[in-house]
Amino acid sequence: MVFTSHIFVFYFLPLVLLAYYAVPWKRNLLLLFASYIFYGWWDPRFVALMFLATLANYVCGGIIARAPHGSRTRHAALVAAVAISLGMLGFFKYFVFAQNNLNALVVWFGGTPFPVLQVVLPVGISFFVFQSLSYSIDVYRGESPPVRSLADFACFVALFPQLIAGPILRYKDVAEQFHTRTHSMDLFAEGAYRFMIGIAQKILIADSV
Numbered sequence: 001m002v003f004t005s006h007i008f009v010f011y012f013l014p015l016v017l018l019a020y021y022a023v024p025w026k027r028n029l030l031l032l033f034a035s036y037i038f039y040g041w042w043d044p045r046f047v048a049l050m051f052l053a054t055l056a057n058y059v060c061g062g063i064i065a066r067a068p069h070g071s072r073t074r075h076a077a078l079v080a081a082v083a084i085s086l087g088m089l090g091f092f093k094y095f096v097f098a099q100n101n102l103n104a105l106v107v108w109f110g111g112t113p114f115p116v117l118q119v120v121l122p123v124g125i126s127f128f129v130f131q132s133l134s135y136s137i138d139v140y141r142g143e144s145p146p147v148r149s150l151a152d153f154a155c156f157v158a159l160f161p162q163l164i165a166g167p168i169l170r171y172k173d174v175a176e177q178f179h180t181r182t183h184s185m186d187l188f189a190e191g192a193y194r195f196m197i198g199i200a201q202k203i204l205i206a207d208s209v
Contacts, residue, residue, distance in 0.1 A: 001041035002164075004203055012038065021183075028155045028178055035158035039124070046122040049088070054157045056084040057132040058150050061139045065146035074140060081136035089129045095119050124164035132157045135171045144172035152178045 001008050016034045020027060040047040060081035067073040096119055103113035135153070138144030147153040155178065156171055 001038050004199060004207075007041075008038075009199070028152055031160075032151060032155040032158060035155065035160040035163060038160040039158060039163060042123055043120070049122055049125070050128050050158060051154065053085060053088060053129050053132045054154045055150070057081050057136045058147065058153045061136045061146060064136065064139045069142075078136060078140045081133060085129050085133040089125060092119055092121050092125055127163060127166055127168055128157050131168050134168065138170060138172055144170070145175055147171065147175075148179075
């Protein structure tokens with residue numbers, strides 16, 4: 001699903017907004033559920049991949065937050081978060097590239113190339129991997145508070161308005177907004193205005209260029 005599709009503009013977004021304002025409790029869970037639907041619309045299998053990146057950094061971030069400063073445990077948890085996150089990104093981005101280059105090397109030495117295993121690159125994988133990893137790094141540096149729940153962190157990683165196009169957020173910049181938000185007609189109108197200007201620029205200018 002993309003922001004300029006009729007499914008998003010006329011069905012998905014109105015229904016999410018209606019549910020968000022109709023149900024004043026558990027809004028983070030609602031946004032998480034909506035974001036997973038938004039991302040899984042293209043291929044539901046990759047929702048599990050996003051959750052894996054989220055869970056790995058949630059666990060590692062929690063270990064880092066609880067461990068004493070300067071301890072090996074903190075360092076090991078950070079290394080694990082980096083290895084899992086970048087390993088996941090590297091596999092989907094460069095596995096086919098590595099196979100093709102290995103085949104070229106095999107042919108150069110007179111061998112028979114082997115079949116190349118095709119790997120589909122998940123949409124927005126760089127955004128959600130780096131966004132979840134930035135949390136672990138910020139907690140390690142002492143620049144971000146630990147998350148209060150897995151649901152809040154998963155919502156932060158998967159939030160659909162910036163999931164596939166960025167920007168990459170840092171948890172410390174939006175942490176309080178997961179618990180305290182201000183709602184008013186003026187703010188809603190400003191958001192609607194920004195959305196309409198943005199979608200007009202996307203359709204009329206960006207897509208054409």
